[in-house]
Amino acid sequence: MSVERSIAIFSPGLLGGSLAKSILQRLPGMEIRIWARRPEAVEEVRRELPSVHATLDVADAMRGVSLAILCMPIQHMGAVARQMAGCELAADLIVTDVGSVKGSVVAELEPLFARANATFIGSHPMAGSQHTGLAHASGDLFHRAACLLTPTVRTPRPLLDRLRAFWLRLGCRIQEMTPEQHDRRVARISHLPHSMAVLTTLAALGRDSSVLDSAAGGFRDTTRVAGGEPAMWAGILMNNRAEVTAALQDASAVMRELLEILQSMDEEALRRFLARAKALRDLLPAV
Amino acid sequence: MSVERSIAIFSPGLLGGSLAKSILQRLPGMEIRIWARRPEAVEEVRRELPSVHATLDVADAMRGVSLAILCMPIQHMGAVARQMAGCELAADLIVTDVGSVKGSVVAELEPLFARANATFIGSHPMAGSQHTGLAHASGDLFHRAACLLTPTVRTPRPLLDRLRAFWLRLGCRIQEMTPEQHDRRVARISHLPHSMAVLTTLAALGRDSSVLDSAAGGFRDTTRVAGGEPAMWAGILMNNRAEVTAALQDASAVMRELLEILQSMDEEALRRFLARAKALRDLLPAV
16 A cells, blocks of 8 residues: 555656546555646646546645656746745645756755755656647556656655655556756666657658658657757756756767768768667567 | 569668568568679578679679669778669669668769669668668668658659559658758768767777676667778768768857856756756667
8 A cells, every 4th residue: 555645746748647547547445636727738637537536726736745746847936936935834844846857856846845844856757758738647657667756855755755755656667766867867867868869850850851751760750859859848858958968969969970980081981980879778678 | 552562672781681571571572682792792682681682793783673772881882873874774764772871873874874774763671770781681781760861853753653662561661862962961860970979989899898897778779880891981981071061060050069067166057957968869769
């Protein structure tokens, strides 16, 4: 059994909706309260997830919950969090999020909730899709995903243990690190690949998009995430710009290396260059 | 009915093996002759595809066939093609290939076979995998794939029509263009994405591959093709180096643009940059 009493989800998009579906499947009987900014989104939740309490009112969403999860794009978290912190909060409340950047988020939200006698701990389940919205939500989205938790020296251990237990129940693999370690790691494994998919798309199609007629699986997979939501990703990349810039500069350096090899017409050097990448890529276990 | 009498496949790797399986499924009764360089490969074909005639002898493979298809890495095509051209050839012979570069291949093989009173026409079915070998071959690999044919002013129209008919029967969508148009197009839609997947892998994992523990679907898809065979891809990229270089230089230019936007901290400019890529990527139909 989960020790949570009831759970509030803020914003029923792809991640919030998937979280609700996953909780319904894996924590049967758990009360779920969903806050949405738009009346149409509240209506959609009531239609799609009739057992869930959906509301436009932050205080109503927070009523009695032991766990509240911020699922909106990171640039909108602060405003909602300030409303949450002004509500009557349960004594054992944990607030967390599912955002892709932790340094700036934890720096803002940990002291905000501490002043309200609640605890904020950053979470980042490594799951998503190029699609958005409740319509694409899936109760399996978090299953077997890595979930990165970013406690600080101020995080009470018993509350961190509760948050770990929650994500474990959803099927995640837990990894613990500081917010700074998180941002460095995720820049490499997520924000860089996202940026490179964007650059590949622009360079492949920018001059003549009709080449798409000849696309195969390689183009499709390599650029899939470039179909992601621009405003959400602008917030992510900008909030992690130092680490993203460092990763892109490394990519720029290996690109210069590749261009030099092509210019030198040294096919054996090119084979070794490609073999270096293959050896690294082959470290990733097959699904 | 196909007008082909019997078909020779040179090299039973992923592409040659998939071609054989596809012909067995879609052109029942067609005689298939497979040449392999290594005795173990001949044994594997006899075990996996018992209805196929497998041989180490180029002349034996060519005996009486109306269509011969080169399926080895492009840097090895010339040597085998010279042996083929020295054999007794059927009067109606078409030789084609499945290679990823056409300018250099057509320039070498078209005159070579013309001197032997046969016709070479380049083909490029846009299908593949990061995997290699007959064990991964699939009879569905070419189904619904674009197949780029690259006739020249010297190509006899009736033979081109026969080659079109063959690929259509395997389920391909035919696109016709010059070898030069092919290489420009494929540099953008295949060789660039492949190169970018390689660069992403090196920049993501080059400093610390332990970040792989946190990888999700975005990293997996964006870098999948970096697991491809280094020697094969070295041949492809080197043989198309002018167009690949031009595409990489465009990627380098958009990378500088992205780095400048990050430095300027202009989130709205970043959103527009990402939206440009999304609009292009969204042109690709969902599978």
